[in-house]
Amino acid sequence: MTTPDPAPHDSFDVVVYGGTLAGLMAAARAHRRGLRVCLLEPTGYLGGHIAGGLVMSDVPLEPSALRGLTDELFFGGIGAEYGSAEPVYDFEAKVAQRVSDRLAEASCARIERHVRLERGDVDVAGTTILGVRAGGEWIRGRFFIDASYQGDLMAFAGVPYTVGRESSATYGEPTAGFIPDRAFTVAGVHADGRYPLRGRPLSKPGDGDDKVQSYNFRCIVTQDPATRLPFPKPEGYDPGMYEIVRQVIELEKPATFFDVVQNQAVLPNGKIQTNNGLKTLSCDLPNESWEYPDATWRIRDDVVDRHVRWQQGLYHWLANDPAVPPHLRADAASWGLPADEFADSPYGAGWPHALYVREGRRMIGAYVLTEHDQNVPHDTKATSVCRWLYPRDCHGVQLYVDGDVLVCEGPITKIWIDPDNKVDQYQIPAEILFPAAGGVTNIAVPVCLSSSHIGYATTRLEPAFGMLGEACGELAALSIAHDRPVQDYDYAELAAHLTEYGSVL
Structure with a gap:
């Protein structure tokens, strides 16, 4: 009407x-x-x-x-x-x-x-x-x-x-749905109530769900003393939120700041692009992205605020908290946000203004692209608009503790080297x-x-x-x-x- x-x-x-x-x-x-x-x-x-x-x-x-x-x-x-x-x-x-x-x-x-x-x-x-x-x-x-x-x-x-995720039966995709056998795990972790963990899912392998992969801020950091801003302490900062990260650090023994937040790329003027690291638990906030795609803007803003508090707090915690090993804390403190980037960001100078929403709604259109259109040998399309070639890259979908094992389920980066599921250049x-x-x-x-x-x-x-x-x-x-x-x-x-x-x- x-x-x-x-x-x-x-x-x-x-x-x-x-x-x-x-x-x-x-x-x-x-x-x-x-x-x-x-x-x-x-x-x-x-x-x-x-x-x-x-x-x-x-x-x-x-x-x-x-x-x-x-x-x-x-x-x-x-x-x-x-x-x-x-x-x-x-x-x-x-x-x-x-x-x-x-x-x-x-x-x-x-x-x-x-x-x-x-x-x-x-x-x-x-x-x-x-x-x-x-x-x-x-x-x-x-x-x-x-x-x-x-x-x-x-x-x-x-x-x-x-x-969310289709089941493996929906389009006959063997790696679709719940994939616990490909999860990243860390044994010896004790659940801590301050981190937003969820219970172990009742799903069976291959089941579909309405969950999407995790989001984060793709931060830029610098050691340039002329522009470096110390990592800010976010409003509502609670160092107890990072107890579970402390446990993973104790088990994985990262030596440097970038072992935790990943040195994704060296940019011009000595800046570094960061991303999720530490195998399971770092800049990403699994479980907290699920509400975003179909939500109102008010709820989306709340999801963004949760990500701001988590990731700003993580960087501040790494650089300042005595619970962080001294060598790691000193290395983290040598880095900061660049004052010449994101000067008017609503989340503070130097902090990116855009949460990286890796996946939201997906249209059900005239044709649905699946892994069968991308694998070796690929299917040549009669109505191609461009070519593409990139490995499947999905960050963790959910984070939970199973006994004393921290489980990050949903990443499919391991498929990059899976000879039975290799992406070809496709149209x-x-x-x-x-x-x-x-x-x-x-x-x-x-x-x-x-x-x-x-x-x-x-x-x-x-x-x-x-x-x-x-x-x-x-x-x-x-x-x-x-x-x-x-x-x-x-x-x-x-x-x-x-x-x-x-x-x-």
Whole structure:
């Protein structure tokens, strides 16, 4: 039913929800087709995770698979910031922010930040989205692209989706669902009530559930005395929360700060990208991500706050608490947050403004990408929009104690070297980007795309999202040019448009 429209409105050809890399690339493609684009971003920042701390880009193992405007404009733009004629893939967040802002300004007729869609904010008539409400105003459009990490536009428009892990039987994926035999474990740990542990699940191997992999902040740290800020003590800091970490440290005996938080990448100007480490228990907060995908913004904010308190507290605890071995504490204290990054972050100077939401909603679209589309030998797709090659990478889904054994269940990084489940270079078909026939006809979804949990584990990287965003921009242009549902696109025409700006199919 069409929503009454008493408020002022503005009309566009394409409305992009989510200023992520995917959203920026969708806007760039639509703009090059002569379309008027409006970009709506839920936060105050453009660039998504990649400008919000995820500055070590997980590029494909086959470099030639990363092409198109994603490589030329975004990573090439970052290279230009450093005086390089080549794209740069490990960089400072402030540089990614500048490039993101510049790309948005070049492609979008209007940019609105802090637009958080709620139920009732998406106007749909039949199978056509008419507009979205931004504050007190309706933004009308002919085509919509949900490039957000949350997928709210998609969900509120009535597009089918799922959250969590399918069972191994759903798509015949042997590593789907509950996988306790691949869990990371540490024996000799005693449960501590202050850490948000859950009880041992009653699931059987292969069972599905509604749980998603863990999130964290991808922090940047430095030892530069001119810019180093001591790790802050978060509000409500409770050193007792880290008793279970102390036990794991005692058992695993990490020697350095990066044995706990992982030296993920060396960035320009001596900065380091951190990530989850210590085998099971570090920057990630398993169990605390499950609420996020389908929640209200109020609950999502609470989930983010829990992650802020946990991870800021962990870094502060490592650098200051006498329970930490002296050599490890001294090494941690030599590092800090860079004052020249994230100066206006709501979580304090130097702290990333974006929680790394590794997985949320996933559309159930015209085609569902699964591990069968990615394994050796891979299945060649007749409607490819890009190529990709990356090992399956899923962080822990849940953390529990079984007797005196700490169990982190859900990671599938061990599959990287599993000869029976090896990812090949594969093609991604257009049909994972839009609803099935009979569904909404004027939407494309490059981030909360149509895949299984296992399929998503290799496709969920920012460079892939960028290329899929490009495909969504071209699908929008074709749908508008021919005045027909996105499902009725002509692949030969789509392929010609994609390759015109460098995509490799």
